């Protein structure tokens with residue numbers, strides 16, 4: 001029985017109604033916390049040929065609930081996509097079984113097939129996203145080789161979901177600070193359990209990079225004298241960091257970049273501890289007002305051109321990821337050759353960065 005029939009059995013009055021009633025009912029179900037039923041009904045309304053523009057808008061509001069907006073940015077980052085596809089092409093072949101953790105649209109699974117993999121199992125923990133990925137696999141004619149499982153990787157069962165350990169794991173579950181999408185906990189579980197010994201992990205390495213720099217937006221993010229009143233005490237409530245697009249005009253690095261933490265995702269036992277303290281050497285005279293942080297991914301360790309994707313700020317550069325600015329307590333005049341220390345503490349899923357000296 002389809003999900004839609006189950007809903008019609010539960011609320012028979014809907015069976016003979018059209019998309020207008022389904023969309024309105026879906027909205028109500030969502031508001032009452034019945035997200036799965038709301039999604040199924042909204043999708044039926046949205047895809048119905050008689051759905052009006054107004055009701056499609058209502059249905060769309062239900063479908064979009066809880067779906068992060070970055071999916072639309074990720075797929076447009078052609079450098080990211082190319083780096084993944086090239087790395088996949090270097091490690092997969094017709095006999096390869098690839099596990100894609102966090103399918104999203106299914107793009108990495110599609111790229112794995114195009115790169116030559118025999119089969120892909122892709123898991124996606126967001127149920128509505130997983131449903132779209134399954135539609136996308138079917139629309140692109142590869143549903144027989146790209147299977148979408150609507151579950152978190154930790155809940156995949158070897159022998160059922162994956163008939164054997166995968167030859168390669170591919171994922172893109174890193175945010176601007178690398179850690180917030182639980183990439184460490186996910187790899188710690190998946191690598192020993194779902195990957196064959198000697199299998200490949202893409203990306204193989206992920207680093208959290210830092211440098212001292214000048215954030216040109218900081219002045220507008222801090223309070224001072226406004227309408228003749230000193231509001232600067234409010235800055236004690238300012239967020240500890242904020243994100244900036246990688247090509248922000250006027251964003252400058254003043255020191256050499258250094259890796260605060262570097263993780264070999266395929267070797268959880270080798271991961272660095274929770275504290276880091278690194279020295280940076282000033283390269284350019286100027287006044288630093290922030291620690292600038294970004295991520296570097298080594299897709300595979302071939303050393304091939306394009307195998308490293310780094311969100312290092314530079315004029316005109318674009319990326320689906322942002323850099324993160326961690327403001328200093330006060331501006332710091334820097335002279336070339338001088339050294340300072342940057343420190344950090346991490347957990348599995350977040351990081352805090354400060355100037356140690």
Ligand SMILES: C[S@@+](CC[C@H](N)C(=O)[O-])C[C@H]1O[C@@H](n2cnc3c(N)ncnc32)[C@H](O)[C@@H]1O
Nearest residue numbers: 074102103104123124125126152153172173186
């Ligand atoms: C940043 S998106 C990447 C989407 C797609 N792989 C791509 O590269 O375009 C990450 C996706 O992974 C999913 N996800 C994160 N951790 C997961 C896990 N452990 N198991 C299954 N899905 C996960 C999220 O719900 C999200 O849809």
